[in-house]
Every structure is written in structure tokens, then in C-alpha cells.
Amino acid sequence: MEQSEPGRAWVELRKGLWRDNPVFVAVLGLCPAMAVTNSLANALVMGAATTFVLVGSSVVVSLLRKLIPYEVRTPLFIVVVATFVTSVDLALAALLPVAHRQLGAFIALIVANCLILGRQEAFASKHRVGLATADAIGMGLGFTLALALVGTVRELLGGGTLLGWPVFGPSFEPWVIMLLPPGGFFSLGALLIVSSMIAERRQRRGTHSAQWNAQGDAPGPLDLSPPGSRVGPE
């Protein structure tokens, strides 16, 4: 039953995009998903920054996993994550000052994104660096995808633009509320409904059955169970 290494990596990468999407399925990292998604551009920069932090932290944690004492793993994970976040914060201020000003404190707050700490605890600290990287890339891309969807909905309806370009023409009256905090909740709620409807339909068709193992796990939120119980009998 053991899959080949590249095959397994591909599975770990792909699961973050949809099946275990951090926002739509695990409902993690909602603070940035609300706070910086009033435009598609902000959502994309935030997604990229988060992906970079996630991949960097996962690689470091995975490489050091045999040296990290169990008792102090959480503070160590946080030190690693915080180092990457501060680096991203400084790099953005140097390279993309406009985006950095728009995102403000939310770049520094990536350190508090439970998605990142969650992946260190649930995956990177238990897997080889190749798989940890694949998992982090997949989760990061899935997070970026979710933020981009929310950002698209909010910018289209709230400003009538996409990436700053007018879409609906001058006669469109923007729904200002979509740019305000309630608009974030509306958009995310609507997208959660759509995504769970799609997931349910797919599940009924049985397209997911191969992914779920013989132990009869129900498809559920982000798999935080030990790795042994997931990929079938090892």
C-alpha cells in the first residue's frame, strides 16, 4: 500500500488545494481571510506572504524535527515562524512598500495564523522534508486560493473593479458594505456554502472514496490525526 515518494508528495500537495483546504474545509486562518480581502491584490500578497512563511517554517521544522524536544516544541515552532514572518515583513517594506502599507499590521499577524502553527504540529514535525514541503506548498496555495476568491467577490461587488480595473462600467453603484467587515463575513459564508455543497455532491458520487482509507474515516476537517492512521495500513 506504500505509495512512491513522489506520488505521496503529490497527494500531500494536492490535498491542501481543495479536499483539506485550510479555509473552506478546516476553517483556519479566518482573521486574514476577513481582514485583508477587500481587494484581490491584497488577498494575493497576503496569500503569497503566508505561503512563504508556511513553506519556510515547515522545511526548518522538518529538518530539525529530531532535535526538537517534545516539551518545548510549541515555543520552538513559534520562534521559527516568527523569524520568517519578521523577515517577510522587512522584505515587503523594502520591495513592495505600497502593498506593505496596505496590509499594515496584518503581515506581522501572520505569526498568529493558526494554520501555520497547526501544520508544524500536525505535519512538518512528523514527516520528511520532501513531504513537509509538499504539504506546506499545497496548504499555502489552498489558503491563497481561498483568500483570492473572497477578495474577488468583495472587490467586484464592493468597488466594481478587479485588481483595480473597472469591470462593470460607470453605471455600477458599488455595494460599499462588501468592503466593510460585514461584507467579509457575507462573502466567506457564501463561499463556505458553495464549497461544502460541491464537496457533498462529489462525495455522493463517490469520487472521494479512494482518498479515504479502509478504517472508515469520515471525510472531515483538516486531518490532525497521526500520519499512520491516514494513508492506509503501513
Next chain:
Amino acid sequence: MHGAANVGERGDLAPGHASSLRLVATLALAGFFSGVVLCGVYLASAPRIASNRAAALERAVLEVVPGAVAFSLMVAGADGRLTPADSSERIADVDPQVPEPARVYATRDARGERVGYAIEAQGPGFMDTIRLLYGLDPATGTVIGLRILASRETPGLGDKIMYDPAFVESFRALSVEPEIVAVTRRPRRRSNEVDCIGGATISSRAVVQIVAGSSARWLPLLAGRSRDGTE
């Protein structure tokens, strides 16, 4: 399977019951390496960040004083006299030691003549502090330009203070005396009046109050200075 699951939870992490010394040493080492990395990133990015900030300041100063091509930072002393803060005409970075209300940017046009001052001011907005930069021409006693540097006003409503054409335009020629006032429900009639933006009255008033307060404080100082002809 249960026993295996327990081991699985711990995964590859080093076994538990490590000595306190080991825990402390590991954390100290992690903190040390993190510090080294951050020092490197900071040193690599600091010049770029400073030059970005200087470029943004330069754009803003030259925008609020039409016709200006160069500027220098002046500092007001306790006696109200202005002295150049820096010998160079261009400032690499604002000296954080100089409190904001005490500094102005003196500008010159292409012929080297003084064309006005750019002044930073801030005050409470609807959501958060509004920071802005405005141009002041002491010779005519008028505000000649406005740019919002930082604000967190409501998107789509209050943030119109940044781009509403009529509102921004009214700060291109605005008499400072008598005191600038914000008007609602009727178009501005006098040169010291600013029309509030519909739906953004509080934010408009906040901007007007910040500019009015700051310009009333600075105008006597700067006007006296240009009359003396002292540079």
C-alpha cells in the same frame, strides 16, 4: 493501534523527559539563530526601506506645494525660530528625534525661490488618527495642497477624503484666515470654506480641523519669517 497512535502523536520529535538544561539550551540556541537571521535581514533591507520612505516623502512634499522641485527640513526651536535641520537639500530620512509639530519642509522652485512650506499634521479621524501633509504659502496665507498620508477611514465613505476631486481641489487655494471652516448642505461661498463630502461628513470635518489647527499655528511663524527675509 492505540499504543502506535500515541507514538505517532509524538512523531519524530526527540523523546520526552529531556532535562531542563536541554530544554533551556535548545530554546536559547533557537533564539540565538533567530536573532542572527533577523539581524542579517534587517541590515539587508534597512537601506531600501529608508530610501522608500524618503521617496514617498519627497513625492508627497512636491505634490502639496505646486511648482516645488526641492525641499529641506526646517525645525522650529523653543523661541519659534526656524533653523535648517540638515545641510543637504534632500533628506535621507526624517529624524525621529524631531517631534512632528516642530518641523516643516521648506521648498524651492526651479529658479531656487521659496514657494511654500509642506507641513505634517495629524489628528483624530472617524476610525483612527489621520496623518496628512499640506502645503502652506505664507505670502498669501493660503493652503495650496493636501495629501492624506495615513488614515483608516471607512472604505467607500470616509476614505473619499483621499480622492474626492472637489474635496481635494478645495485645498488648492484655501484661506487660512479667518479660520478654515467645514460647511455642509450648501456649496462653499468664501475662500476659507471647505465642502464636506456627502456620506463622509465626520472624516471631512476631521481633515478640516487638523489643517485649520495646524495652519493657524504655523502661519504667524512662517509669515513673520518671510517678511523679515531671513533665511
